[in-house]
């Protein structure tokens with residue numbers, strides 16, 4: 043059996059990675075629709091060696107479509123999700139639009155695959171499965187086995203997030219700033235459209251907009267989405283999210299406090315056995331996860347696991363993954379594969 047798939051936001055950073063991921067995983071596609079804005083009219087996207095014309099997204103775009111992979115921004119998802127549902131298509135949404143809606147499952151296949159089926163019972167937002175925020179996905183892949191074994195009490199998170207997390211135009215802006223500085227321009231002369239300050243050679247403690255509590259939306263996504271995915275509102279979570287001039291791959295320093303004690307060796311064993319995780323933790327050889335080696339890879343890499351002697355049952359870890367793969371496109375495609383494996387979507391006649 044093969045499926046009609048639509049990619050909403052096909053020309054973007056995540057959309058392009060979705061196309062690659064469908065190809066690489068030999069996803070059973072009978073027909074593909076590449077949807078974007080009027081700006082992309084006339085463009086094509088290559089899928090399996092064939093040039094597919096980009097279509098302008100309209101409410102009629104979903105006729106006959108079985109699965110929509112959406113990454114065109116939250117406002118676009120909100121506007122078009124009802125049309126996709128009316129056409130009987132399941133939408134796997136990469137934006138923040140529906141993640142915290144009660145009836146929308148927020149799914150990481152290695153962690154809570156059973157929740158995916160809930161989208162068929164939803165009444166307010168039917169047929170939508172939300173893909174969590176990129177920084178949350180890689181963290182919960184590593185934390186899920188620890189939570190199951192010892193119960194997580196508290197998380198203190200600092201992230202070092204790649205510029206591609208802000209989309210393809212943000213990467214272009216960073217590259218242009220680097221070129222401009224090398225040509226002798228001053229910081230004050232740099233064009234900054236995607237960020238409040240230059241991202242080149244900088245670290246910005248500002249991802250998404252600030253809220254009344256002075257945290258950013260990105261920080262609160264990590265708080266709320268972690269609790270929803272791990273199904274435990276009692277977990278204390280605090281985060282500082284930082285944008286850095288790395289092209290691809292988010293890195294995270296996570297301080298974990300558990301209810302039950304665990305040894306470092308037990309944690310290392312859990313990570314080594316966790317689906318989707320790779321343990322890279324041998325400091326004698328300077329072996330620890332690095333963004334440049336995670337680029338283009340599917341796995342979440344975990345290392346620098348060490349005891350935190352300043353608190354009871356606490357330890358530190360360093361978690362790295364490609365934000366465009368596991369943080370977005372791969373997780374979405376894995377959800378689609380899960381729906382197929384479980385017989386939850388059938389191709390339309």
Ligand SMILES: NC(=O)c1ccc[n+]([C@@H]2O[C@H](COP(=O)([O-])OP(=O)(O)OC[C@H]3O[C@@H](n4cnc5c(N)ncnc54)[C@H](OP(=O)(O)O)[C@@H]3O)[C@@H](O)[C@H]2O)c1
Pocket residue numbers: 050051052053054055056057077078079080081082099113114115116118136137138174175176206207208209210211365366369370
């Ligand atoms: N980048 C990441 O690591 C990441 C990870 C997880 C989730 N996400 C989420 O995924 C979404 C897309 O992110 P991105 O990084 O791929 O952004 P991006 O590179 O800026 O791409 C945005 C895409 O949306 C399309 N689009 C924008 N306005 C549209 C409209 N009015 N109608 C139809 N299509 C429209 C764009 O089409 P045009 O080319 O025609 O403008 C483009 O294909 C965001 O909600 C983001 O938060 C991103």
